[in-house]
Amino acid sequence: MALLEVRNLTKNFGGLTAVDRLDFEINEGEILGMIGPNGAGKTTVFNLISGIYPPDEGEIRLNGQSLLGLRPHSITEQGIGRTFQTIRLFRNLTVMENVMAGRHCRTRAGWLGAILQPKSQRLEEQSIREQAERHLQFMKLYEQRAELAKNLPYGDQRRLEIARALAIDPHLLILDEPAAGLNEQETNELMQSISQIRDSGITIFLIEHDMKVVMGISDRIIVLDNGKKIAEGAPAEVRDNPRVIEAYLGREE
Amino acid sequence: MDLIARWRKLDERYLYLALTILAVLFPWLVRSVRWTQVANFFFVYALLGLSLNIIVGYAGLFQLGHAAFYAVGAYTTAILSSRYNIPTFWLLPVAGLVSAVFAILISRPILHLRGDYLCIVTIGFGEIVRISLRNDASSLVFLSKIPGLQFLEEKLTGLVITGGPNGIFGINRPGILGFTFRQQWHYFYLFLAFVALTIFAMRRLENSRLGRAWTCVREDELAAEAMGIDTVRVKLLAFAIGAAWAGVAGNLYASWVTVIAPESFSFWESVIMFCIVVLGGTGSIPGVLVGTVGMIVLPEILREVLLNIQQWRMLIFGAAMISMMVFRPEGLWPSQRFRRELEAGD
Numbered sequence: 001m002a003l004l005e006v007r008n009l010t011k012n013f014g015g016l017t018a019v020d021r022l023d024f025e026i027n028e029g030e031i032l033g034m035i036g037p038n039g040a041g042k043t044t045v046f047n048l049i050s051g052i053y054p055p056d057e058g059e060i061r062l063n064g065q066s067l068l069g070l071r072p073h074s075i076t077e078q079g080i081g082r083t084f085q086t087i088r089l090f091r092n093l094t095v096m097e098n099v100m101a102g103r104h105c106r107t108r109a110g111w112l113g114a115i116l117q118p119k120s121q122r123l124e125e126q127s128i129r130e131q132a133e134r135h136l137q138f139m140k141l142y143e144q145r146a147e148l149a150k151n152l153p154y155g156d157q158r159r160l161e162i163a164r165a166l167a168i169d170p171h172l173l174i175l176d177e178p179a180a181g182l183n184e185q186e187t188n189e190l191m192q193s194i195s196q197i198r199d200s201g202i203t204i205f206l207i208e209h210d211m212k213v214v215m216g217i218s219d220r221i222i223v224l225d226n227g228k229k230i231a232e233g234a235p236a237e238v239r240d241n242p243r244v245i246e247a248y249l250g251r252e253e
Numbered sequence: 254m255d256l257i258a259r260w261r262k263l264d265e266r267y268l269y270l271a272l273t274i275l276a277v278l279f280p281w282l283v284r285s286v287r288w289t290q291v292a293n294f295f296f297v298y299a300l301l302g303l304s305l306n307i308i309v310g311y312a313g314l315f316q317l318g319h320a321a322f323y324a325v326g327a328y329t330t331a332i333l334s335s336r337y338n339i340p341t342f343w344l345l346p347v348a349g350l351v352s353a354v355f356a357i358l359i360s361r362p363i364l365h366l367r368g369d370y371l372c373i374v375t376i377g378f379g380e381i382v383r384i385s386l387r388n389d390a391s392s393l394v395f396l397s398k399i400p401g402l403q404f405l406e407e408k409l410t411g412l413v414i415t416g417g418p419n420g421i422f423g424i425n426r427p428g429i430l431g432f433t434f435r436q437q438w439h440y441f442y443l444f445l446a447f448v449a450l451t452i453f454a455m456r457r458l459e460n461s462r463l464g465r466a467w468t469c470v471r472e473d474e475l476a477a478e479a480m481g482i483d484t485v486r487v488k489l490l491a492f493a494i495g496a497a498w499a500g501v502a503g504n505l506y507a508s509w510v511t512v513i514a515p516e517s518f519s520f521w522e523s524v525i526m527f528c529i530v531v532l533g534g535t536g537s538i539p540g541v542l543v544g545t546v547g548m549i550v551l552p553e554i555l556r557e558v559l560l561n562i563q564q565w566r567m568l569i570f571g572a573a574m575i576s577m578m579v580f581r582p583e584g585l586w587p588s589q590r591f592r593r594e595l596e597a598g599d
Contacts, residue, residue, distance in 0.1 A: 050479055052475070052478075052479070071478070071483070071485075072478045072479050073478050073479075073480075073481050073482055073483045073484070074483075076479060076480060076481035077481050082479055084476070084479075088473055088475065088476040088479075089473075089476070090468070090469050090472040090473060090476065090477075091472060091473075092472060093465075093468060093469070093472065097465060097468075100465060101465055101466070101469045101477070101480055101482070102480050102481070104462060104465070104466055104469075104480065104481055104482045105480075105481025105482070106481075107462055109461065109462045109463070110463065111458065111461075111463055111490060111494055113461075114457055114458050114461030114462065114463050114464065115454045115457050115458060117457060121461075124462075125461075125462070128462070164480060165480075168480065168481050
């Protein structure tokens with residue numbers, strides 16, 4: 001069964017139809033890539049899935065359960081973690097605190113627990129730290145854990161966003177241009193990390209402009225143009241699809 | 254950087270220990286009813302500053318109506334104590350709870366407002382509370398316009414609840430195990446204990462799951478929401494906890510002065526509380542204490558020192574405030590985190 005099902009999804013901004021009757025699904029355990037020219041509506045699709053915008057029409061289902069009408073934090077709690085195209089870390093928190101914030105929706109301690117600090121609260125706090133450390137080690141940020149997020153080099157900030165999203169224990173991880181601004185070596189490391197995340201059982205949906213990345217790691221790709229899906233299939237099929245070439249390069253006169 | 258910066262490097266525990274010893278000995282050291290009274294004012298405003306610091310400092314919600322929550326706590330205590338003779342200590346949790354519920358009711362509809370807009374609405378709420386207290390039961394007469402509730406008009410006319418502009422007299426003094434608090438120095442120790450308890454609780458809140466969530470909301474609300482933090486709930490909690498603590502401060506104040514009136518909870522009081530938080534260093538507990546010294550104790554010292562030039566007192570105070578904002582915008586004792594935010598300009 002599909003992990004995420006998107007049916008007839010439509011979003012208008014004023015007179016502009018950013019996403020137009022979009023249908024697709026994400027299968028459990030795959031890496032699905034989404035490509036398309038600038039302004040094709042890719043980030044809007046992400047924002048619709050994560051609940052930041054309400055769709056005008058259509059349906060989004062995770063494991064058969066509708067996500068419509070849920071606020072972003074509940075969608076995250078349902079198991080969809082995300083990163084942002086323009087990095088949105090908590091800049092003045094440390095690297096460690098950023099990832100600990102990702103554990104928020106998986107933990108419970110309230111204000112009274114914070115003040116009285118019963119044993120359960122201390123154990124929970126310790127588990128938050130341990131989990132955060134584990135994710136930092138996985139994304140190779142453990143050494144920098146005491147740094148402020150804003151002082152990290154750009155590539156590390158991108159990785160920290162992924163670590164923070166992993167901390168929420170997602171079923172589905174959506175990555176908005178994770179390789180943007182990374183150099184060759186960083187990009188290769190990133191591809192490796194993404195494959196490892198998938199191997200650990202997390203389904204991945206990513207937008208990426210770097211064709212080498214998208215073609216290299218995706219199991220399937222969907223192509224968006226003007227908010228519509230114009231192609232879908234294995235990387236090689238999509239690459240040779242004339243409609244895709246047209247969307248990217250323009251029609252031959 | 255300067256003396257304060259070097260001071261900060263001292264282990265904070267020693268600092269708190271030294272301050273506690275100094276505070277415990279204070280009434281003996283000064284041997285003055287007047288200065289003990291000033292110290293009591295310091296404590297009440299320190300409590301108010303610490304409570305507002307949750308809302309303004311931790312969660313980053315600009316709030317200029319904190320006197321309303323203070324008033325709700327004080328009036329709850331005053332009404333129940335003077336009418337039904339309930340011991341004011343029993344009313345401590347009641348005052349906190351009523352303030353918290355009140356805060357949730359009024360802040361829920363306005364939580365989506367940002368920055369200065371929220372600020373303006375809270376000023377409005379603060380004034381509405383003060384004016385309602387002045388107008389007593391007649392401020393509820395509008396309810397009789399609702400069909401089916403016409404009978405209320407007759408019942409509400411002439412009914413005394415808050416005592417109007419005169420306020421409420423005869424609030425019980427607090428007592429415990431047969432001992433009644435009467436002298437200024439009695440209250441001094443009572444308030445000192447409450448401030449110590451509050452600092453203890455605030456430090457724990459700051460470093461908790463909830464404290465982190467508040468910081469995240471202040472830093473980037475959208476990212477916080479996307480990371481699974483229920484931003485509405487977390488902001489509501491900041492208002493509720495901040496208001497509850499202000500309500501407790503209101504209870505203590507009412508049982509100390511035993512007479513309260515609407516003018517004790519004017520807009521100016523909210524401004525003082527806001528200044529205490531900002532002047533000392535937003536989000537910082539020692540900052541709130543330093544800010545309270547600046548806003549409450551310093552004017553009293555000036556009153557003493559400038560005996561011959563009384564009329565200059567507020568002028569000097571104003572000049573001090575302005576130069577503070579010019580030369581030390583992050584506050585006297587800023588929290589590390591807030592200083593960073595200011596330096597980065599975001």
